[in-house]
Amino acid sequence: MTRILVRRLLLSVPLLFVVSIVVFVLQSLIPGDAASQLAGLQATQEDVQRLRRQLNLDEPIWTQYWHWLDGVFHGSLGTSLTNKEAVTTALGTRLPVTLSLVLGATLLATVLGVVLGVISGKAGPLAERLVDLLSIAGLAVPSFWLGLLLIALVSVRLGLLPATGYVRFADSPSGWAQSLLLPVVALGLAGVTAIAKQTREAMLDVLRRPYIDNLRANGVPERRIVFRHALRGAAIPICTMSSILLVGALGGSIVIEQVFGLPGLGGLAVSATGSKDIPVIQGVAVYFTLLVVAANLLTDIAYLLIDPRVRAS
Amino acid sequence: MTAAIGTEPAVGAPSGRPGLARRLLRRPLAAGALLYLVAIVVLAVCAPILAPHGPQESDLAHVLATPSADHWLGTDSLGRDITSRLMYGARPALIGVLVTVVVAAAIAIPIGLAAALAGVADRIVSPLVDLLMSIPAIVVLLMVLATFDQSLVAAMAALGVLTAPGLVRVVRAAALMVAGEPYVAAARVYGFGRFAIALRHVLPRIVGPVLVNLSLVAATALLTETGLNFLGLGVHLPEASWGGMVADASAVMNQQNWMLVPTGAVIACTVIALVLFGDGIRDATAEGWARPVAPARTKRSRDTVKGVRPARRGAGAAPADRPPILLRVDGLTVAFPGADGRPVPVVQDVSFELGAGQTLGIVGESGCGKTMTGRALLGLLPEGARVTGGSILVNGADATAMSRRERAGLRGSTIAFVSQEPMAALDPLFTVGAHIAEAVRTHTGAGRAQARERAVRLLGRVRLPDPDRVAKMYPHQLSGGMAQRVAIALALAGGPKLLIADEPTTALDVTVQAEILRLLGTLRRETGMAILLISHDWGAVSELCERTLVMYAGQVVESGPTATIITAPEHPYSEGLLAANPQLGTPGTALRVMPGGVPSPGEWPPGCHFAARCPYVMDECTAHPIAMAGTAEHAGRCLRVAPSPKIEARP
Secondary structure (H helix, E strand, O other): HHHHHHHHHHHHHHHHHHHHHHHHHHHHHHHOOHHHHHHHHOOOOOHHHHHHOOOOOOOOOOHHHHHHHHHHHHOOOOOOOOOOOOOHHHHHHHHHHHHHHHHHHHHHHHHHHHHHHHHHHHHOOHHHHHHHHHHHHHOOOOOOHHHHHHHHHHHHHHOOOOOOOOOOOOOOHHHHHHHHHHHHHHHHHHHHHHHHHHHHHHHHHHHOOOHHHHHHHOOHHHHHHHHHHHHHHHHHHHHHHHHHHOOOOOOOHHHHHHHHHHOOOHHHHHHHHHHHOOOHHHHHHHHHHHHHHHHHHHHHHHHHHHOHHHHHO | OOOHHHHHHOOOOOOOOOHHHHHHOOOOHHHHHHHHHHHHHHHOHHHHHOOOOOOOOOOOOOOOOOOOOOOOOOOOOEEEEEEHHHHHHHHHHHHHHHHHHHHHHHHHHHHHHHHHHHHHHHHHHHHHHHHHHHOOOHHHHHHHHOOOOHHHHHHHHHHHHHHHHHHEEEEEEEEHHHHHOOHHHHHOOOOOHHHHHHHHHHHHHHHHHHHHHHHHHHHHHHHHHHHHHHHOOOOOOOOOHHHHHHHHHHHOOOOOOHHHHHHHHHHHHHHHHHHHHHHHHHHHHHHHHHHOOOOOOOOOOOOOOOOOOOOOOOOOOOOOOOHHHEEEEEEEEEEEEEEOOEEEEEEEEEEEEEEOOEEEEEOEEEEEEEHHHHHHHOOOOOOOOOEEEEHHHHHHHHHHHHHHHHHHHHOOEEEEEEEOOOOOOOOOOOOOOOOOOHHHHHOOOOOOHHHHHHHHHHHOOOOOOOHHHHHOHHHHHOOOOHHHHHHHHHHHHHHHHHHEEOEEEEOOHHHHHHHHHHHHHHHHHHHOOOOEEEEEEEEEEEEOOEEEEEEEEEEEEEEHHHHHHHHHHOOHHHHHHHHOOOOOOOOOOOOOOOOOOOOOOOOOOOOOHHEEEEEOOOOHOOOOOOOOOOOOOOOOOOOOOOOOOOOOOOO
């Protein structure tokens, strides 16, 4: 089991290289660089050149990449070009926000989706149709628009929850939950129907297997067949779908953070892109990639826990 | 022939069927979606002509107006007409979607096809796809936007590149399926090059799934494009864009919410249209490739069969020394709904009795209704099948009249079941012990630990060595013989009075077969349960069963003591089956194999079902339904059997 996980981890190393190299190559193509941005419009050519030397921007791109890589091995992602803050510090304060948002949305989608999927699977064709319709609607409604509707309705009209802003968990757990509830719903709702559909299909597939018939023939009650055997048999595709949603939610979080004014990684990424602050963008890319790797790894662990045949192979 | 089939897909739909476009337009949802998409494209392209106002034309006298005759969808905070801006805003949205879809398709289709048709390419492509699919797209998009000065086309092209790996998977999987079909193999044999095969034979067939996924790619692209616009990326203000208009609406939410409605709705509706269009294509192509429906079979009149009740043994004729009757099946008929809605019987008028502790075999070729009879007894008929006549008395109570709940209560505790495929009979995710403990708890209400202990004891009873260890094993770790013993232990958990074993040894090795049969015999003696053995193997039946029913095409054709039937069969079918059995044959003489096959349900002749294959067939055999004749002890459904006074034969 550990061998499988170690192999998976080793396989994700190339991914980190690919992403960081793509980001480096792209940034080298940017006309102008952080130096000319930072120096401002009044700066002379010499000022820019000096700044460029300071930031090592005059070196060839592979040398720059090597410097960056060297820093990574020493636990540093460099410093922000715009405010000289260490990238790890800047990202560190924002990571919990993005992480709570993304995990919350995935959890919401999975739990609600499984419940809805089981109900629609057992309740017949009408409920099936309803879930199909909802799943199209879930896909179609842009999350940022849904977020705005939620703000208009829940925060402005009903005055129930804060429209924007973030409260740290350490400061007030209840405030934290309140500040995250609407963003999590806006980001997660689209996934609910995807999970529900997956749950239903996978469960119906398991229910057609011969062993279900055999268990029924020997008196195992329907309730146990659905909740113990069919649901467990459907768990692997559900986990796969959850991890796909989690990766998708990472992308979606950038827009949702903007809508709800959450100080997460997304806002940082957007502003760093605007100011060509490469170390920060590179840092966000690394963090996002690590989150994807972690999601894949969690999925693998889930497979191992669910299916004994995976454990044996 | 192969060439003809092979070229068909390249030409289009099979002859006599409308083309894909026509089939698509027949579906109201897909046609509506297509109409909507065409309308959006026309409005976007012709915006300068059709738009009532210019995109930047502001009317400061009517700021944030609600719909009116002049401004159909109202105005924004600068008094610009929302209708007109939505028309202009459709342009970047559509261009973005188009770029992504074209880039993704241009990359994914050739690579996916190559991976499916050439092993070398696959070894490179598949791991690369896995790797690339894990790249967080949004980060790359942000970089591209920064690099190419907020160029939407560049960002959407990058999105196309990033979605391509997922699409490669789809193309590869679809192409692999088609490549496995005989006509592609035939094309290969005829010496067509890989390229020609991919282009002429495979590509046309995978258009459906690829288009469906492209419509999803388009939907995702639209959502991404509007999301970027919402963040103020990818368009240069004050240029109109759908996402940007939602952002405008969010900026004035304190004053009014109306503007949110048209701006968000147009995005949602377009995504829905794209998805419905894709679904329509999927259904239309599926319909196009479905095999033409076989012409309805001409049904022979079954009226002659209906209403004629062949004689059966007198009720309650069991002599006093016989054990009490556990199961009495009387005139059992099971039918599926036919093409014209009329029921087509698969089991017809089956009657037999089984006393406590007795053993009965049901023998016959595949398709004779043995398994369906067993399933009817369990109350677990496949979907559509129904008991249309007769009764099943279990301990005197009619099971066919019971509620579903009562019926379920019989299973496991009164009637248990062992199936043919022991490996497929166990849930791969649960240990052997968990399976049996679950059954024990269901039937006895025992606690967790107690059930566990009972499970291990049951595993011992089916003579599994080291039951403690076996209880901790998973189904995939068992051999076929072990798995069948586990399945038997599972069936024993409820202490059943009757065990229905449907071909329990067919899937096993010959040596293991004998062990399992011996085990069933031993268990029967130990527990006193009755066994109903469904088999096509005379050896198994003669080893285990006192009495045997021979079934042919849904009917019982002979019933009697196993030993008698084997030595002196009354029905020509029994005779043929026995002659074709290698274990019972005389060494040195050739096995006689019966010509022909069992007629399908719905094609049963009005007279003797076996007449077409019978060496002794006479004119009278095909005229009328044949009744059972003979004695209660040994009877056959054949005119050659001398009618006894005990059985009243129908004229």
